[in-house]
Amino acid sequence: MTYSVPKVAGEVEVDVGRDQNRAQWPLWEVFIRQKRGLSHVHVGSLHAPDSETALLSARDVYTRRVEGISIWVVASTDITASDPDDADAFFESIEKPYRHATHYEIPDEVGQM
């Protein structure tokens, strides 16, 4: 189906391919809490020019088939991530039983902790 696109006086054609940096919108990470979920989960990322558009896009792209109850969008540049190559040094080995309170018995009145 073809349709005519109105020409606008003085418009300059931008070659998007040549300058990716200028054409690229910022990247946002998307976290969604589902209706049946307990916390926000990272579901993916998207490009958007600003936070409101990022929010609407996240709703359109990531809650099509699953009912969401809350969406967070965070600019990717605001996220500081640990280095995966450094993981074995950065994270504790679990073989440190002296860090756990395994010998303490929780009274029934307290319930699940």
Add this chain to the structure above:
Amino acid sequence: MSTEALNHGDDNLVIAQRLAEWVSRGPDLETDIALGNIALDHLGVARALLSHASENDGGHEDDLAMLRSEREFTNLLLCEQPNGDFAQTIARQFLFDAYQLGLWDSLSKDTDVTIAGVAAKALLEARYHFRFSSSWVIRLGDGTAVSRRRMEAGLSQVWRFVDELFEQYPDLRPAWDRRVDDVLTEATLIRPTDPFQRRGGRDGFHTEHLGHLLAEMQSTARAHPGVSW
């Protein structure tokens, strides 16, 4: 046959078909999906209303959608206008969404229980659609010089179909004006005027665009009459 159900069913069917033309042609992935989602929302409303419209005749929603000619379609002229560029599509959607907000709110109190039910659900969808379309009107209007000119051009193209929206529901006009003006102000756009308002959709008198739209939409069903999908 319920005229009201038929009219609003046709509005939503035709605009759904228009938005579907954007699928795989969107300016970016997220917008492509967004327009597809909005199209599906409209289509869902169309199906519910056309089913309801054909109930008493023992007919079927598919027959209404696929076998009627353009003289039998009762949709508003605004809905059948071509997509043009993204700005024109947004202009058409924005004006229609502002109308549907008032319409569904009013129809959710309709005496016809089916229509009231459809309207209540459609109102929630219309609130999202309006947020999406007005958000783009603002960004394109208050954007670059090029985006502003395209947004102005888009609104001018479809402004001649505004009065027809309120022929059956004149009470909805003041709230629509306020809603639209608030967004145009934030978008730093001037409200268009067009003294040559077009009408006739409800009576089956359409612009030249509907014929092409129906030919494309109905061609497969008409090529295989009676087939079940």
